[in-house]
Amino acid sequence: MRTPAVMIVGLVLCPCGLLLTLTGTLAPNWRQVSLIPDQPSDLILEQGIWDLCRERQSTHDRLCGQEDELGYFKEVPVQVARGLMPSSLVLSVLGLVVATLGVRCWQKEPQHTVAGASGLVLLLSGLLSLVPASWYTNELEVLPAPTGATLAVGYSLVLSYLGSCLKILGGLALTLSFHRCCKECRSPKTPPSPVLEPGPRSITGAYNNPWDVLEDERNGQRGRSTLPCDSDL
Secondary structure, eight states, X not given: OOOOHHHHHHHHHHHHHHHHHHHHHHSSOSEEEESOTTSOTTEEEEEOSSOEEEEETTTTEEEEOOOOTTOXXXXXXXXXXXXXXXXXXXXXXXXXXXXXXXXXXTSSSOOHHHHXXXXXXXXXHHHHHHHHHHHHHHTTTTSOOOTTOEEEEOHXXXXXXHHXXXXXXXXXXXXXXXXXXXXXXXXOOOOOOOOOOOOOOOTTSOOSSHHHHHHHHHHTSTTSOOXXXXXXX
């Protein structure tokens, strides 16, 4: 049996979403702060959920591990992202393991119930990573930043968005496996056809099964007419 298309879509989208979310979680570039007053014009401050970095665009000198002088890491959206993003990654790995066991490409029949359950887990993981990314975007202008600086969305936040959407779509695709499972449960089970075995004919001359017909045709016993002929009169 071929692997259903919904399972293939789920197994392609979810790992891609996991890689994007992992990159967005670790990379310190959820927000970019540029044009800081009393600082060089090519200086960019990159803020993530784990680290702060400074980079000079002219020389490409990058220095991470900056002190949080403005209390950026103490903000609620950052703290929520620190908790939900790793949780989403753990659920994604767990969901992919369950999906692999459910799809079972190396066997003839996949387990639709297990594949559907993995879709629910991956769908939940996508929602867990989408919530902090959306909240951070909504509070982008409110989070602490140097006065008069220009704020912009970083690539880590964009990757977190894309990864979350891919995991949600992949999880929904795998969840459709429940439809096949329900369809099999609702379909009526046809009873097995009885096996006809050869047996003796009744005395009245009726046939009990097809084998009697074949036997009489072979012996020529039923070919003779029982009606009287003219010579018998």
